[in-house]
Amino acid sequence: MSDTAFSALDHAMMARALRLAERGAYTTKPNPMVGSVLVRDGEVVGEGFHERAGGPHAEVFALREASERARGATAYVTLEPCAHTGRTAPCADSLIEAGVTRVVAAMRDPFPKVDGAGFEKLRAAGIQVQAGLMEAQARELNRGFLSRVERGRPWLRVKLATSLDGRTALASGDSKWISGEASRLDVQRWRARASALMTGAGTVLADDPQLTVRLGDDTPFVAPLRVVLDPGLATINRGRVREGEAPTLYIHAPDARLPKQCDAQMAVAPVREGRFDLDAVLRLLGERSINEVQLEAGATLAGAFLAAGLVDELLLYVAPVLLGAHARPLFDGLDVQQMDQRLGMRIVDSRHTGDDLRLLMRPRT
Secondary structure, three states: OOHHHOOHHHHHHHHHHHHHHHOOOOOOOOOOOOEEEEEEOOEEEEEEEOOOOOOOOHHHHHHHHHHHHHOOOEEEEOOOOOOOOOOOOOHHHHHHHHOOOEEEEOOOOOOOOOOOHHHHHHHHOOOEEEEOOOHHHHHHHOHHHHHHHHHOOOEEEEEEEEOOOOEEEOOOOOOOOOOOHHHHHHHHHHHHHOOEEEEEHHHHHHHOOOOOOOOOOOOOOOOOEEEEEOOOOOOOOOOHHHOOOOOEEEEEOOOOOOOOOOOOEEEEOOEEOOEEOHHHHHHHHHHOOOOEEEEOOOHHHHHHHHHOOOOOEEEEEEOOOOOOOOOEEOOOOOOOOOHHHOOOEEEEEEEEEOOEEEEEEEEOO
């Protein structure tokens, strides 16, 4: 249904529900972010959002707040209400029992256990159901969840910091710090949103990253899985990536020599012509309920994912500095010989983070 088929009030309430949903960005994974607003006689009588996996869904919080005022109300939800029993009871049943008379959803839930069943149950109970209001915004919000459900692999974001001349490190490998403090704090927020932070063995050996979220305040978040692509497990017993409470997963080649004792998680991915099958790597993570992956690696691994057509978005921090011709490039392995072979990007968002320029870009399709 087109957005134009809905009233101004419908638009305003769905926008409110989407803002509520976004409040769960750091805590709902692997579940989608969902917001709900209950309106009766033009007045908001209840609202809520899904806070964490295993906890009440957005509709439940809204119904609790509304209590008896939910009877005869319209429920605005950013995703189709569930109709199955998982760790919580079906939200469709809760809406029916509360006496809601109309449900407006931003989009259908493609998750196999829902996928239209919630709408069918509501309609069977005599509730008016309309879907499609601000669907594009709802899909954008849950692009990681939708990627995993619809494509079988997580959404891949590549984070890089660069100089004005497109360099990420000096020839010696020194890259601390190209971007400023404001950009580094901004990266932490993107990390908190991710389900997994991924790097390669080369970066572990050269930079010894922690790959943890450090927001600097008491904002709640679910620690993302740390993923190291290490064909021969050369880094299995070294590096700060093993420290702290966040779990670590090493993805290795089938012929890697496994350690006798190791408390880290390990998984095997196929190797093609001496390199990981990167699509298989992402599908492996999708099977582990990973919605969004943030890749923080060097030019070789970043270039390999880009050349394979697996990068969904590029998070680029451009610092107002020059590093010169001998410094390291953003990407390696892109064999562009002619202009018609270039990889086009579109800018989704641009803003300043301190003195730096942050660009969020996606490949042109």
